[in-house]
Amino acid sequence: MSIDFDKALGVHADTLKLRAERTRILASNIANENTPGYQARDVDFAASLREAVAGQGGAVGNDAAELRYRVPNQASADGNTVELGVEQAAFSQNASDFQTSLSFINMKLKGLARVIEGQ
Amino acid sequence: MSFRSIAQIAGAAMTAQSLRLNTVASNLANAQTAAPSEDKTYHARKPVFATYYQGSADGQPAAAGVRVLDVVQSSEPVRKVYEPGNPQANEDGMVFYPNVNSVAEMTDMMEASRAFETNVEVLGRVKGMQQALLRMGES
Numbered sequence: 588m589s590i591d592f593d594k595a596l597g598v599h600a601d602t603l604k605l606r607a608e609r610t611r612i613l614a615s616n617i618a619n620e621n622t623p624g625y626q627a628r629d630v631d632f633a634a635s636l637r638e639a640v641a642g643q644g645g646a647v648g649n650d651a652a653e654l655r656y657r658v659p660n661q662a663s664a665d666g667n668t669v670e671l672g673v674e675q676a677a678f679s680q681n682a683s684d685f686q687t688s689l690s691f692i693n694m695k696l697k698g699l700a701r702v703i704e705g706q
Numbered sequence: 707m708s709f710r711s712i713a714q715i716a717g718a719a720m721t722a723q724s725l726r727l728n729t730v731a732s733n734l735a736n737a738q739t740a741a742p743s744e745d746k747t748y749h750a751r752k753p754v755f756a757t758y759y760q761g762s763a764d765g766q767p768a769a770a771g772v773r774v775l776d777v778v779q780s781s782e783p784v785r786k787v788y789e790p791g792n793p794q795a796n797e798d799g800m801v802f803y804p805n806v807n808s809v810a811e812m813t814d815m816m817e818a819s820r821a822f823e824t825n826v827e828v829l830g831r832v833k834g835m836q837q838a839l840l841r842m843g844e845s
Contacts (some may be wrong), residue, residue, distance in 0.1 A: 611712050611769050612769065618718060620821055621818075621821060622755040623755070624757075675824065693842060
């Protein structure tokens with residue numbers, strides 16, 4: 588009888604990877620805040636996660652088609668659709684969600700450690 | 707790995723914004739530099755930003771960095787002033803002052819420094835995430 592870590596950690600491992608990926612995309616948006624013509628992008632999180640879970644252990648966010656363009660609240664004259672407030676809020680929320688997933692994984696690992704030690 | 711490229715993206719953005727601050731500093735420093743002809747007058751400079759996409763080997767969506775494409779000079783007319791006492795004056799007693807708009811430069815400076823700070827903040831948050839990841843399973 589062996590422990591399957593993929594099964595033990597559940598969806599959280601995939602979530603963590605997807606969160607890290609999303610951080611990259613949001614950082615790109617923030618970096619291009621002043622670039623004329625740049626269109627802000629974001630990951631379709633629900634669809635990506637559904638695909639990752641269905642794929643069972645396959646790479647998450649490995650398809651550029653999962654990226655969506657953000658619809659700006661107000662269009663700007665230079666064609667840039669980055670709204671700093673929106674991006675900062677999304678980045679902050681995403682970082683917190685990353686920590687949440689990490690906490691879940693830590694709890695699972697702690698539980699496994701207890702089982703192994705037989706406490 | 708995503709975190710490494712985030713550091714590159716934020717670093718590229720900080721480089722671009724500091725170059726923008728550099729041009730603002732040049733513009734403000736030369737705002738009152740008189741010249742005897744229009745050609746020799748300092749013209750306000752402005753960087754042009756462009757996006758570049760970092761293709762990744764493992765087929766992940768491309769991250770978008772930013773780079774400075776060029777530094778262009780403002781085409782607005784320069785200020786022409788009659789100052790016969792100025793040593794820089796031409797034979798008609800006219801001197802030319804740069805087309806630097808101080809108010810616009812100041813707002814540009816604030817925007818650039820805020821954008822710089824935002825990217826520093828991004829880097830700090832990402833560092834925290836990465837360190838938390840390294841401590842996984844420890845506590």
